[in-house]
Amino acid sequence: MAPVGALPAAVAVLARAADAGASVLLSAHVQPDADALGSTLALAEGLRRRGARVTATFPGPFVLPASLAWLPGADALVPAGDVPADPDLVVGLDAADLRRLGELGPVLLAAPQSLVVDHHASNPGFGAVQLVDPEAAATVALVADLLDGLGVELDAGLATLLYAGLAADTGSFRFGNTSPATHALAARLLATGIDHARISQRLFDTAPFGWLALLGTAAGRATLERDVGAGLVWTWATVGEADDHGLAGDHLEALVDVVRSAQEADVACVLKGAADGSWNVSLRSRGGTDVSAVAIALGGGGHRMAAGFTSHLDRDGTLAAIRRCLRAGAAPEQG
Numbered sequence: 001m002a003p004v005g006a007l008p009a010a011v012a013v014l015a016r017a018a019d020a021g022a023s024v025l026l027s028a029h030v031q032p033d034a035d036a037l038g039s040t041l042a043l044a045e046g047l048r049r050r051g052a053r054v055t056a057t058f059p060g061p062f063v064l065p066a067s068l069a070w071l072p073g074a075d076a077l078v079p080a081g082d083v084p085a086d087p088d089l090v091v092g093l094d095a096a097d098l099r100r101l102g103e104l105g106p107v108l109l110a111a112p113q114s115l116v117v118d119h120h121a122s123n124p125g126f127g128a129v130q131l132v133d134p135e136a137a138a139t140v141a142l143v144a145d146l147l148d149g150l151g152v153e154l155d156a157g158l159a160t161l162l163y164a165g166l167a168a169d170t171g172s173f174r175f176g177n178t179s180p181a182t183h184a185l186a187a188r189l190l191a192t193g194i195d196h197a198r199i200s201q202r203l204f205d206t207a208p209f210g211w212l213a214l215l216g217t218a219a220g221r222a223t224l225e226r227d228v229g230a231g232l233v234w235t236w237a238t239v240g241e242a243d244d245h246g247l248a249g250d251h252l253e254a255l256v257d258v259v260r261s262a263q264e265a266d267v268a269c270v271l272k273g274a275a276d277g278s279w280n281v282s283l284r285s286r287g288g289t290d291v292s293a294v295a296i297a298l299g300g301g302g303h304r305m306a307a308g309f310t311s312h313l314d315r316d317g318t319l320a321a322i323r324r325c326l327r328a329g330a331a332p333e334q335g
Helices: 006-019 034-049 098-110 139-149 156-169 180-190 196-204 210-221 239-244 249-259 291-297 315-327
Strands: 023-028 053-057 089-093 113-118 129-132 223-225 232-238 267-273 279-285 306-311
Touching: 006 023, 006 034, 006 089, 006 113, 006 129, 006 139, 023 034, 023 098, 034 053, 034 089, 034 139, 034 156, 089 098, 098 113, 113 139, 139 156, 139 180, 156 180, 156 196, 210 232, 210 239, 210 249, 232 239, 232 249, 232 315, 239 249, 239 267, 249 267, 249 279, 267 315, 279 291, 279 315, 291 306, 291 315, 306 315
Parallel strands: 023 053, 023 089, 089 113, 113 129, 232 267
Antiparallel strands: 223 232, 267 279, 279 306
C-alpha cells in the first residue's frame, strides 16, 4: 500500500500544475508496455483537460510495437530529444528505478518539481513526490485514482488506455495481483462502453504469421532444469532472428508467456539477445519464487511474479548467474 498521504500529495502537485497552466512532461519507461504507455497517455489527456501544457514521451529507441501504436493519443507522443528543455513538472510513470527513464532521468532530477507514479515493489524511491504502491495491480490503477482526484471524468478514450494497462499487467486478470479492487476498476471502465474484447485482441491475439515460426524456434530450444531452485525452464531468441521472420524485436516479449506454462518449473526465463550483444532477460514465477529478488540481485527489478534485468555477460554467463541466484535464494553476489 502507498504511504498514507501519498495520493493526496500527488493529486495536489498535479492540480497546482494544471491550475497554473504549467509545462508538464510525462515519461513512460524505456520500451514501454501497455501499462506504462496507457498510464502516460491517460494522465497526459487528463492533465490537458485540466489546463496543463503537456508533453508525453518515453526514452529511446522511439518505436512503438503495432500492438500498442493504436492506443488513443499515441500519435501525439514526442521523441525524447524534442521535449521542452525546462518543464515545470516531470512525471515518471511505471519506472521501477531512475535508469528505466533513460535520458529523461536527469531531466526529472533537474526539474523544479517531480512526481513518480509506480507499482513496482523494487522501486527504491526517487523524485520529489512519490506515489508508489506495490499492492496496485498496475500503474494505470494509480492513474485512475489521480484522475478521480483531479475531477477528470472517465470516458471511453481514457477507459481504453486504463483497461489496456490493467489487462496487460494482470495477464487478462489471471495473475495473483488481481484483487477485488482490480475487478471493480475493470467494471468501471467497461461501463464507459469500451470494446474490451477488441482491446484484448489487439494487445494479445494479433501477430504476423512469422511469429509462429519464431515461437517454434524458441520452443524447440526450451530447457527444463528441475534441480535449479524450485525448477527452471528457459529459452532464448535474438532480435536478429525476429528480423529474419519479418518481426520487430518487441515480439520476443511474448515468448515468456508461452514458456511459463511448463508445470514442472516454478520459474520461467527468456533471454532476448539485443543487437549490441547484451541480453534482456524476462523472469516469471508460478508463485513459489520471488523473481524480483533475482532481478534486483542482477541489476534489474520488477514484481514477485514478474521481473527482468539486462545482462552484458554472454548467454551462458547470464544463465549461470541466474542459476546461482535461484540456488542461493536470490541473494546478491559478493565481490
